[in-house]
Amino acid sequence: xxxxxxxxxxNPSHLSAELSAQxxxxxxxxxxQNNLDGNTVDMDVERNNxxxxxxxxxxxxxxxxxxxKGLLAVLQG
Numbered sequence: 669x670x671x672x673x674x675x676x677x678x679n680p681s682h683l684s685a686e687l688s689a690q691x692x693x694x695x696x697x698x699x700x701q702n703n704l705d706g707n708t709v710d711m712d713v714e715r716n717n718x719x720x721x722x723x724x725x726x727x728x729x730x731x732x733x734x735x736x737k738g739l740l741a742v743l744q745g
Contacts, residue, residue, distance in 0.1 A: 677684060699708035 697713070700710055700713075702708055
């Protein structure tokens with residue numbers, strides 16, 4: 669049987685082992701079809717997800733920049 673090592677919590681802000689066990693697990697997508705080489709990555713799905721994430725990131729950055737500009741304008745009078 670494998671031996672267990674206790675996780676040291678050196679800072680109260682660190683996650684405890686009990687809490688980290690409750691965090692959501694990663695998930696695997698169900699492949700639409702297998703390639704001949706056994707690769708189940710669907711490049712179209714991955715590319716679409718990448719584009720969506722990129723657009724969300726850009727929108728968040730633009731929103732944050734505009735908020736900061738507004739705050740600076742108020743502070744500078």
